[in-house]
Amino acid sequence: MPLENLLLVSGRLAFGAAGLLAGLRLAAQVRAGGAWSIHRLAAAAILVGGTGLALIPLGQALGGGLASALLVGGGDVAMRAGLIALGVFTWRVFRPEGPLSLLLLIGSAAFQIGAMLWDWAAQPSWAAYDDTLASAHAVQLSIAVPFLWSGIETALEASRSRRRAALGLADRAAVRQFRVWTVAMTSFVGICVLAIVAGEAAAAGWTRSAALATAARGALYFLITACAWDGLLSRRREHQHSPAR
Numbered sequence: 146m147p148l149e150n151l152l153l154v155s156g157r158l159a160f161g162a163a164g165l166l167a168g169l170r171l172a173a174q175v176r177a178g179g180a181w182s183i184h185r186l187a188a189a190a191i192l193v194g195g196t197g198l199a200l201i202p203l204g205q206a207l208g209g210g211l212a213s214a215l216l217v218g219g220g221d222v223a224m225r226a227g228l229i230a231l232g233v234f235t236w237r238v239f240r241p242e243g244p245l246s247l248l249l250l251i252g253s254a255a256f257q258i259g260a261m262l263w264d265w266a267a268q269p270s271w272a273a274y275d276d277t278l279a280s281a282h283a284v285q286l287s288i289a290v291p292f293l294w295s296g297i298e299t300a301l302e303a304s305r306s307r308r309r310a311a312l313g314l315a316d317r318a319a320v321r322q323f324r325v326w327t328v329a330m331t332s333f334v335g336i337c338v339l340a341i342v343a344g345e346a347a348a349a350g351w352t353r354s355a356a357l358a359t360a361a362r363g364a365l366y367f368l369i370t371a372c373a374w375d376g377l378l379s380r381r382r383e384h385q386h387s388p389a390r
Contacts (some may be wrong), residue, residue: 149360154202156366163373164195190234191373194227196220209272217271221261224288229254232291239298253290260287276344289337296330299323329372332365339365 146154197220204216232250240246260283267280275281303323310317343358 147356149356149363152360152363153366154363156363156370157198157202159370160366160373161195161199163370164191164193164199167191167195167373190227190230192227193230194224197223197225197227205272205274207272209270214271218265221265225257225261228257228288228291231295235291235295235298239302249294253287253294256287256290260284276340277348278344281344282341285337285340289334292330292333292337296327296334299327299330303327325372325375329369332369332372336362336365 200216200220200223204213204218204220207213207216232253236246236250260280264278264280264284267278269275300323303320306320306323310320339358339362343355343362346352346355346358
């Protein structure tokens, strides 16, 4: 396997592992009697989306057949479920009122499902993914939409929280969490854009440019994994320093 592809697969698996850990912590909190909340929907989105993302390269590695189709197809569906959950989280937290945000949520979900079905019909096989196809580009654009929306909303909230924190009206730790989330969402958008760049470069015969874009995608996955770990550790620190009840 080329080095750039190995970096990309490793980054995906690292993010999948972080998502699995976040999901296990979420399940433990629910079993302990904690109520579901809209904020935990974000953790569920990371779990489902990250697990789906990790299943896709595992299925492709099988080289075809029923098991490969089940893993890749299941990973695709799980990833879309996580993205839709992310959209619901963004809508409920930042824009719960007004029809425009609801239409954006519905349109984003429809775009993701439609692009996925188009790509399933266009791809040559479950094991050999052709990222030069128009359907592959549509998939990347559909994936980028909820990340871009969440990143914009979080960046705006980070700016507002920073001004409040300067006046002593907000927690600086919350400002930092908003910034980390913004970095993660922006990195996901970058991954989607770089996937299109890599596909177009490969189609044009620019192998070095395609390899660099693919390697950059892998590096961004590791950056997102670091953001996820930071979020998990920050929640643990908050729990350790919270007053006993």
